[in-house]
Amino acid sequence: MTELKHVHAEERAHKSNAILHPQTPLQASAEPYTDEQLAQLNTDIDEIIARYPVKRSALLPILHLVQSVDGYVTGRGVRLCAERLGLTEAEVSGVATFYTQYKRHPNGDYTIGVCTNTLCAVMGGDLIFDAVSEHLGIGHDETTEDGKITLERVECNAACDYAPVVMANWEFFDKQTPESAVRMADDLRAGKDVVPTRGAAKVCTFKHIERVLAGFPDEHANEGVGAGEQSLEGLRLAHQNDWRAPGDEGGPLSEEPVQNTAITDETGGPLPGEPHSSADRQED
Amino acid sequence: MATTLTPVLTKHWDDPRSWTLETYQRDGGYQALDKALHTDPAALIDEVKNSGLRGRGGAGFPTGLKWSFLPEPDGGPRYLVVNADESEPGTCKDIPLMMATPHILLEGVAITSFAIGCNHAFIYLRGEVVHVYRRLMNAVQEAYDAGLLGKDIGGTGFDLDVTVHAGAGAYECGEETALLDSLEGRRGQPRLKPPFPAVEGLYARPTVVNNVESVASVPSIIANGADWFSGMGTEKSKGYGIFSLSGHVTRPGQYEAPLGITLRELLDMAGGVREGHELKFWTPGGSSTPIFTAAELDVPLDFDSVAAAGSMLGTRALQIFDDTVSVVHAVARWTDFYAHESCGKCTPCREGTYWMKQIMTRLEHGEGTAEDIETLLDVCDNIFGRSFCALGDAATSPVTSGIQHFREEFELGTHTPWWEAFPPEASALFPVATSKETVSA
Known part of the structure; x- marks a missing residue:
């Protein structure tokens, strides 16, 4: 049995016209990637870019990749996307803040x-x-x-x-x-x-899943129903009821x-x- | 005779390891591709045209006709983009299809690509379903390994690459031009049409954008012929489709049936509305389609009949709500959704959903004003038909149809909070212990 202890979600969520999905601004991260991280990221980014005829298409997967390393969309991640895809940081941030799966603070x-x-x-x-x-x-x-x-x-x-x-x-x-x-x-x-x-x-984990969402398969595809x-x-x-589409012999x-x-x-x-x-x- | 179910797309969902190439081929999978590769592409387009298949993503545009809109080949690339961004509230057919049998989609992708002269197809999957992404990537790899994708498929000289792309959470990307912008690495916002994607789509090249279920229907049409497909369904809504029942129904689930089946028939199959309750309202095709009541139980669920009854067939997302549910609350939550998901490009939708949300919230709290209903209708009037894409129009559907059928509940919202009139624990699908003092805020 569930005990209904509290006010309805609506009560809380709508106080003073608050919104259901408040989001904070992007947080910057000044700390640079290590050489090792950067080497791996660049290798992965090369692979992502190669999937598309036009490299900007790689932006969404690369943002997932950034989250697989940083746990959210960091300033350094945005800068890396911009450098690799020939975009401005503002263009990258504009995309990152449009989609709800890109996190603005450590997830x-x-x-x-x-x-x-x-x-x-x-x-x-x-x-x-x-x-x-x-x-x-x-x-x-x-x-x-x-x-x-x-x-x-x-x-x-x-x-x-x-x-x-x-x-x-x-x-x-x-x-x-x-x-x-x-x-x-x-x-x-x-x-x-x-x-x-x-x-x-x-x-x-979140970082593991973000790597999959960047298009790098893991070993779990054959699990589950x-x-x-x-x-x-x-x-x-x-x-x-033995109902079939026409012509279906069973x-x-x-x-x-x-x-x-x-x-x-x-x-x-x-x-x-x-x-x-x-x-x-x-x-x- | 009563309508019966016709499993085609769902036929092998219960096979062990249904998602593998081995299982799919054991059941005859990829034989339609083989047939297609030895058929003139123009004849394939004609076959799909003649089948009467209409887009299964909601709009119902004839699929073969959409393909035929591509201009003559000019030597440059042409693209197929599969819309696998299934996000319309209530819609839950493409995700289980891709989880259970991704190869039926891939075979459709290969046939469609061959028919329209595409050598690089994309599947744009919403990002919030990681296991489906795994299954799709796995299926693509299996198909490459088996020579069903890649270079010189089946020795025919036909090359096809398939890229499965994960989105990142945005309802708007289900709109085909927003999807293309998103696939190009931009914010998912719609484009002004014309030019239509057939002329200038992905990377400004000729592009076909089709829903998962539409593309997955292609192999069976090629295998069995246009007449077989058009032998099912109604005069102007041919074939079968997956009907998704959810909510206050005894056995919610996926029911694949000829178009034209009624909700009454489907409810009979699904064990009826939740025991002890009556049907109050339902959506025929997702939250973007105006709600129906018990009065529409016998409306044939095909494109034209549903339209004639004042709604849209949409994605056949039949969300069932019983007599415990507050219409104001349901509509308010959908309004929250549209306000949250409005991409912000067009002023009427962006601002209109924002203001509707404020008003719906007042009505939920029993703090509405006497003018609120008229104001809502006025705002809807100013949104409808005034935005680039259909999201704005969709946002008005629950509001206008809710007021049309249940105006008294909106009037109730001027003095009584919804949760007093319709205690939420009565709607929940699990038992909830309550006491007076804990329910009131």
Whole structure:
């Protein structure tokens, strides 16, 4: 059971016309990169630039790369982008401040993003945000003092059939409750391995994920489910009723709902009833 | 006969390791590409035109026609850019498709590229879905290794490179010209059209921008023929599509069906509205499409029927809200979203969403004024049709349709906070313990 202890998110967020997503200005970092860092960055940047016919297209991935080293968009990172792409620092900053994934101050090791767009908010996302916020003692775009967790409100993350949704470093945690989200935050903070509902075998650090988002694959692509339960609702019903598209002779339908068994092994999601599993929200 | 489901795109989502090339090829994957590479590109475009496939990203523009708008080849590059920036509130079909079966998209990319004479295609994926990015990069690598991408594909002399690009968080980049600006390394802001991307798109070269589901539908059309595809759906909305049910429904999820299915039919399949509650309002195609009520349960979900009923089919993002939900709160939160995501380029959208947000907030708190409803409608009137892209228009949809169907709740907002009229714990999908003193602020 969730205890509703506090005022609604709206109450807090809208005081004096405050905005839901306040953001601070970019912070500069005067300390230069070490030679070693710079060599690696330049090698990676060369590889990114080579993906595109026009080098400015490399800017978004390079900003992700900067965050994979610095943990946010630093002044030195902006300068490096500008130098490598033949842009002004103002042009780079203008881009960096447009996109919400580029952080303006040091990010925690883990970003917990609670969806508070309408559907998730109504299904319980507001209550989840309040619970996590209260538990961690931080608000939107703030980081715990130990530097572990940054809390955010996020917009619709394309998983509405799994509402309410929480993202941890951009991995899916489906059908969450205040309890499951608070426990996830505690486990991440304690350095435990935390398993997304649909995603890698565990949540990786912010810097690790930022390197992937710069287009450098890690070894986790084959982990986790192909599709989650909700994604398969229609297909399951079609199987039950033998509904097919015209001309579909059937073919190799899976004998068992394989993905549901897959999530019980160590490479997939949690067992039902385990922390972070969908059972957390089952009505009693 | 009642409409039944037609799994095509979703057919293999439950295969073990559905995302791998091995699984995809075992089920016949890339045979359509092989067929396409031995077909005249113009005939491929005709086939897709004849299928009647309309864009699955919301606007519903005929896909084959879009391809045919490219000018004659001039020896310079032409591009395909896949819009995988799925961010419309309520929309959740492309992300599971790419996570489960990225190769169906890649096969569509290869066929489309061959048809339009493109040798470098891009998939612009929103950045907030890292595991989907992993799966796409993995699939691209598998395809290169198998000779399905790269140089001289299948010995036909056709070369194709595919770059998967991660965005960085901006709803606006789902608009095709903003997406192109973003892919060029700029702020994601829309361009004035014309020139359309077909003439001057990525790097000012002829470009086709198509939604993930549109491109993923191409292999089945090439494999089975235009008539097969157009045999499903309605007169002007051919084929199948993924319908995404979310919210207060017993079994939310993805239901692939012919266009023209109704919400009543889909709700029957999904176990109905949450037990003990009634349908209050729903979106047919995401938050940007005007809301419907129970009165529209039997409207065929195809482009024209939904438009005739006063909304838009959009992305078939069916968000279901039951009788516990405050319309003012729902609309206010969507308004927050549009204000947050307005790129700031056009004054009516940038300023209009800002002011609507102030008014909606007052109404949420029960502090609205007698003039607020008329002011909101006036602001909407000044936004609609006055911005470069559709975001501004979209921002007005929840407000105007909310007032149209539930004006009394907006009037309630002049004296009663939404959470007193509609306690939020009643809407949550998990049990919430409350007591009087903790609910009131």
